[in-house]
Amino acid sequence: MRRTPATLPPGSTLGIVGGGQLGRMISQAASRLGFDVVILEPEPDSPAGRVSARQITAAYDDPDALGELGRLCPVVTFEFENVPAASLERLAAAGARVAPGPRALAVAQDRMEEKTFLNGAGAPTVDFVAVDDLSDLQHGLERLGLPAVLKTRREGYDGKGQAWIRSADDIAPAFEAMAGRPAVLEAAAPFVRELSVIAARSDDGRTAVYPLGENVHSGGVLAVTTAPALASDAVQRRARAIAEAVLEGLDYVGVVGIELFDLSADDGEAVLLVNEIAPRVHNTGHWTQDGCVCDQFEQHVRAVMGWPLGPTEAHARVEMTNLLGDAVEQWRDLAAKDDVRLHLYGKAEARPGRKMAHVNRVLGPI
Known part of the structure; x- marks a missing residue:
């Protein structure tokens, strides 16, 4: 079996399980860093497949496809957490380094496992x-x-x-x-607002944490994230501590999204509960594409390919808005606005509630 180097040079190939918008944006970031990308996705002509070097069109648990992906790609990551655990084992058996690893995936796939782990790691939940x-x-x-x-x-x-x-x-x-x-x-959590923190960890244990985002949901779906959130130093320190505890506890490699309930009172005490974790790049981190030098997608590629982690400081305050269903038809008007950057996902059908794009509106410099 081949041994994957700790650091992969430009020209190496990254595998991504999943061909949706997150896979698409990871692939675009990987291409900017000089990597080729191979997508495994059952739907032909996927959003991620169209911007990648190759797509293997097969089920996520297809043994032949997984074997091929593992042989082609020294490192494989995934864009969503419902990948069968057995698929990761097959990829590893084919010689690939899978990041994040099976432990993170197993914890995130089961809400009981997730909450048990979080409380044990010092990241309390409801x-x-x-x-x-x-x-x-x-x-x-x-x-x-x-x-x-x-x-x-x-x-x-x-x-x-x-x-x-x-x-x-x-x-x-x-x-x-x-x-x-x-x-x-x-x-039920009597929270004041929902926050999220996007963080990354490299294979050598180094971490990088982005500023907090404040989130507003509609119908159970994220509508708007504004970042950096207006938060006290105590809240920011507590969020960072939670993120680092989660990353360390899972021996995590890559970017993670952590949703938080903010129960903090006006007396300055920081009280945060973890709602859930996502072992991947996250919708609430899309603001980093236009608010940071190194966005969450590049950061994930850097982490899993063994590169140094990039800077996480924000240079602008950004309001990210999801475009669901036929709201994407506003693309022409949005593209004409001076303070908006439009990120389209390349999906063919605009079904109700389906995430079709997002826009980042730059609110001003930090």
């Missing part, structure tokens, strides 16, 4: 209870109280796979919405 049947749910509600949110343990994102329970009338419908899947019941 109280939670495992739910396998209706009796578990009823006992969990007695312990946590109302309101509470029931979520599937695995999969689910952008508001999918979850149901709020605000009264006794919501219990049966919420349980039925899980469709028999193992779930976790979470206590």
Whole structure:
């Protein structure tokens, strides 16, 4: 089996599992640094595949495709966390270095595992209870109280796979919405706002943390991120400490997105709870494309390919807005604005709620 060098030179090949917008932007960043990219994606003519050297069109668990990707690419990363764990094992068996590694993926794929890990690492979450049947749910509600949110343990994102329970009338419908899947019941967090932190770690243990972003959701989907967020020094230090604890605890390599509930009071005490972690580049980090010298996508490529991490200081304050569905048809008007940079994902069909693009509006220099 070949041994992958710690640092990959320009001209090397990076593999990406997943052909959506995150894979596309990782590929574009890798190309700027002189790397070739191979995409593994079941949908032909994918957004990422069209900007990469090659696409292998096959299922994420196809053994032949995984073997080919592992042989072609000394390093393989992924753009979403629902990659089968067995696929990473096959890639490693084919000789590739997979980053982030299997531990990070396993933790992020299961909400119970995730919250257990986070609390053990000193990154607290809301109280939670495992739910396998209706009796578990009823006992969990007695312990946590109302309101509470029931979520599937695995999969689910952008508001999918979850149901709020605000009264006794919501219990049966919420349980039925899980469709028999193992779930976790979470206590409601009385947060003031939602923040997020984007951070990176290299194979030698060095870390780089971006300024905080403040997020606004609509219908369970991120609508707007404004960064750097206006936050006290205490909140910023606490967020950095949480990010570094997560990275170290997972022996992480690459960029991670960490969503935070800010419960801080006016007395200066910083109280942050982790909502969830994403072992990949993250929607709330898109602002870095126009607010930082080294954006989150380049940072991820640097980390997984063994390069020095780039600077994370912001040179501008940015408001990032997602364009969902047919909102992308505003592209002509948005492209005409002097303070906006448009990032289109190259998706063919603008379905309702589908992320089609984002715009970064520069609010001014730091």
